[in-house]
Amino acid sequence: MPLIIVSCSSYDCRKELAEDLAKKTGFQCLSREELVDEANSSGIPVGKLEVAVIKAPVMKERLARLKQCYLSFVTARICESLKNGNLIYHGRAGHLLLPGVSHVFRVRVLHEKAYSVREVMRRLKLDREKAVEYMEQVDKDVDSWVRMVHGVDPNDLSQYDMVINLEHMSLPNASAALCQIMELPDFGPTPVSLKAMENHRLTAQARVKLALDERTSSADLSVSADDGVITVRYMPRQADVAEAVPGICQDLEGCKEILATMAETNILWIQEEYDTNSEVFHQINEVARRWGAAIELLRWMPTESETDETVGGDSGEGMNLQVQTDTEEDVGRIEYTGGIEDDVEEAPPLPDGGVGSTTVELVGVGRSGGSQTVYGTRDKLLAAIRKDVEYSLAVIGNVYVSKPHAVQMRMTRDVRGFLQDRFKMPVIEASELGTRFLVGKRHFMRLLIFLAFVVGIYIVIFSNQMPILNFLGGEFHKHWPWLTAIAVAVFVPLVAYLYSTVTGLVLKLIQME
Amino acid sequence: MNKRKDVMILDDEPIVGERLRPALEKKGFYVETFTESQKAMRRLEEKKFGVLVTDLKMSGPNGIDVLSYVKKHSPQTQVIMITGYATIEAARAAEVIGASNFITKPFRINDIVKLVVQAAKKAEQSLAPDRT
Numbered sequence: 352m353p354l355i356i357v358s359c360s361s362y363d364c365r366k367e368l369a370e371d372l373a374k375k376t377g378f379q380c381l382s383r384e385e386l387v388d389e390a391n392s393s394g395i396p397v398g399k400l401e402v403a404v405i406k407a408p409v410m411k412e413r414l415a416r417l418k419q420c421y422l423s424f425v426t427a428r429i430c431e432s433l434k435n436g437n438l439i440y441h442g443r444a445g446h447l448l449l450p451g452v453s454h455v456f457r458v459r460v461l462h463e464k465a466y467s468v469r470e471v472m473r474r475l476k477l478d479r480e481k482a483v484e485y486m487e488q489v490d491k492d493v494d495s496w497v498r499m500v501h502g503v504d505p506n507d508l509s510q511y512d513m514v515i516n517l518e519h520m521s522l523p524n525a526s527a528a529l530c531q532i533m534e535l536p537d538f539g540p541t542p543v544s545l546k547a548m549e550n551h552r553l554t555a556q557a558r559v560k561l562a563l564d565e566r567t568s569s570a571d572l573s574v575s576a577d578d579g580v581i582t583v584r585y586m587p588r589q590a591d592v593a594e595a596v597p598g599i600c601q602d603l604e605g606c607k608e609i610l611a612t613m614a615e616t617n618i619l620w621i622q623e624e625y626d627t628n629s630e631v632f633h634q635i636n637e638v639a640r641r642w643g644a645a646i647e648l649l650r651w652m653p654t655e656s657e658t659d660e661t662v663g664g665d666s667g668e669g670m671n672l673q674v675q676t677d678t679e680e681d682v683g684r685i686e687y688t689g690g691i692e693d694d695v696e697e698a699p700p701l702p703d704g705g706v707g708s709t710t711v712e713l714v715g716v717g718r719s720g721g722s723q724t725v726y727g728t729r730d731k732l733l734a735a736i737r738k739d740v741e742y743s744l745a746v747i748g749n750v751y752v753s754k755p756h757a758v759q760m761r762m763t764r765d766v767r768g769f770l771q772d773r774f775k776m777p778v779i780e781a782s783e784l785g786t787r788f789l790v791g792k793r794h795f796m797r798l799l800i801f802l803a804f805v806v807g808i809y810i811v812i813f814s815n816q817m818p819i820l821n822f823l824g825g826e827f828h829k830h831w832p833w834l835t836a837i838a839v840a841v842f843v844p845l846v847a848y849l850y851s852t853v854t855g856l857v858l859k860l861i862q863m864e
Numbered sequence: 865m866n867k868r869k870d871v872m873i874l875d876d877e878p879i880v881g882e883r884l885r886p887a888l889e890k891k892g893f894y895v896e897t898f899t900e901s902q903k904a905m906r907r908l909e910e911k912k913f914g915v916l917v918t919d920l921k922m923s924g925p926n927g928i929d930v931l932s933y934v935k936k937h938s939p940q941t942q943v944i945m946i947t948g949y950a951t952i953e954a955a956r957a958a959e960v961i962g963a964s965n966f967i968t969k970p971f972r973i974n975d976i977v978k979l980v981v982q983a984a985k986k987a988e989q990s991l992a993p994d995r996t
Contacts, residue, residue, distance in 0.1 A: 362953060384951070387949070387951065388949060391948055391949050396948065396968070396969070396970060397949075397950075398947060398948055398949060398950030398951070398968035398969065399950075399968055401950050401951050401952050401955070401968075402950050402952065402955050402966070402968055404952065405952065405955055405956075405966075475928065475932075475957050475960075475961065476932055477960065477961070481960050484960060485956055485957060485960045488956050488959075488960070489952060489953055489956050492952045492956065493952060496952060691879075691880060691883045691884065691969070691970070691971065691972075691973055691976070
């Protein structure tokens with residue numbers, strides 16, 4: 352069941368090529384535009400995602416969920432269409448939808464500018480100048496959209512199996528050439544690629560069903576499927592969704608088993624300002640990935656005295672902002688309003704210290720454990736840490752940022768000790784993340800050096816057993832017993848230190864810490 | 865009647881006009897609602913409106929067709945496109961043809977009312993020389 356995906360920055364060009372190809376091959380033809388219409392009709396407001404590159408979205412977290420839902424919908428529909436036979440799909444960034452499936456033939460078409468301008472002039476009844484202006488603007492927007500949704504540069508031609516330049520080749524000839532190439536065994540299905548496709552289908556269908564069901568639509572779920580087994584991982588704070596998951600997914604074709612599992616662990620990240628480009632973000636993300644953990648953001652704006660606690664806050668309770676607030680735009684509404692919502696009084700948005708954008712990134716990788724902001728003293732911070740969640744690690748990043756560096760260090764250490772005394776979880780400072788949990792080049796060098804010492808000691812001991820036994824219990828020991836005792840007292844802890852360091856680093860290397 | 869206060873709402877779903885009309889009338893606008901683009905275009909021939917709020921996707925002439933028509937026959941009329949089927953291409957097409965704004969469904973009543981008020985001011989400014 353060949354699948355050909357045609358991408359081109361010109362809608363008219365890719366449509367004409369795909370339709371010509373479909374006519375020549377007898378394959379079905381499906382466009383992104385058809386799927387976007389279907390998605391809209393199914394209650395997925397794709398329009399919000401479309402224009403997010405033109406008008407900055409207000410709720411970035413909601414947009415991140417919408418992105419996942421849209422991608423899953425399109426992937427699911429392509430896979431479903433393939434059940435009815437071979438398919439030609441044409442649409443924006445379609446080539447990025449089914450990674451790891453080798454029997455997808457990904458084609459990029461570079462359109463003839465003059466042709467595209469003519470088509471735009473005809474379709475939109477524009478003069479040439481306006482048509483060119485329109486095309487250039489759309490090209491820029493589409494590039495930004497692909498970067499936003501897929502995180503890649505759409506103009507990187509290495510993503511495609513073939514690039515056709517229509518500046519010097521007619522469209523019918525290009526389609527004839529594609530007919531020949533798609534027959535190559537390189538693009539034929541294999542058991543591995545068919546299985547990968549099937550896993551994509553089941554994963555995408557499960558995601559769509561979960562996103563459209565009101566019981567699970569606002570949960571941060573990580574969904575995967577393998578060989579008919581759907582695994583849905585939810586965050587500890589959303590444990591109530593677990594019961595609904597099997598009922599929602601059970602009717603999916605090819606589903607043999609549904610596993611709803613809670614994220615194994617939670618990492619609590621306490622900081623004043625978050626930045627997705629910071630090293631700490633990448634390090635915590637890496638640790639969370641390895642542990643299968645969710646990351647909960649606790650933005651703490653410390654104040655030194657109780658009288659300072661009103662800074663930016665709105666109540667004496669400390670907590671004033673919960674990010675998980677999906678409301679009226681959630682899919683699956685009961686009363687139809689024609690897309691026009693009643694007005695709702697909203698508080699003006701407060702500066703969120705990067706919490707919003709960080710949460711968006713975490714939602715995108717399925718590791719968001721929620722977020723909250725707290726203003727006040729250490730006691731307020733303590734009160735904000737949830738007692739019903741088993742944290743396996745708390746990381747304190749930049750807090751007391753307005754203080755001089757030395758004071759900031761001391762106060763951060765104090766907070767660490769304060770939390771350590773009150774919770775069972777390990778509490779570390781962000782600067783320790785790299786050394787404690789991640790393996791870098793420095794760790795690798797350290798492992799090699801320590802390993803060399805350990806091996807050296809073993810070689811020395813086992814190749815000099817007689818002198819060593821003499822030293823420990825023979826003639827030497829009789830004359831200098833105190834020296835033997837001192838040597839053992841020094842040597843044994845040294846070996847233990849070297850050995851434990853090597854073991855720790857090896858475990859860290861194989862992600863078993 | 866002051867032309868800038870005249871608003872036409874065109875959407876093939878009657879509920880859109882039903883929900884927007886009272887909110888705009890409360891702000892002092894005179895509102896006419898249409899669900900068929902042909903009829904709306906005929907009305908636009910007879911009367912100049914300050915603001916047109918139109919859906920993008922409709923049977924018969926669509927929102928882009930109506931926008932082109934308005935810009936040709938009544939360039940001072942400000943056009944706000946509304947749609948649940950927004951795409952980058954449609955938004956940019958509306959912009960390049962001359963729509964003053966583009967808003968995607970779902971949206972709140974207050975959001976569109978603000979846009980209509982802004983557009984009406986703009987329409988008034990463009991009409992100002994005619995009044996002398």
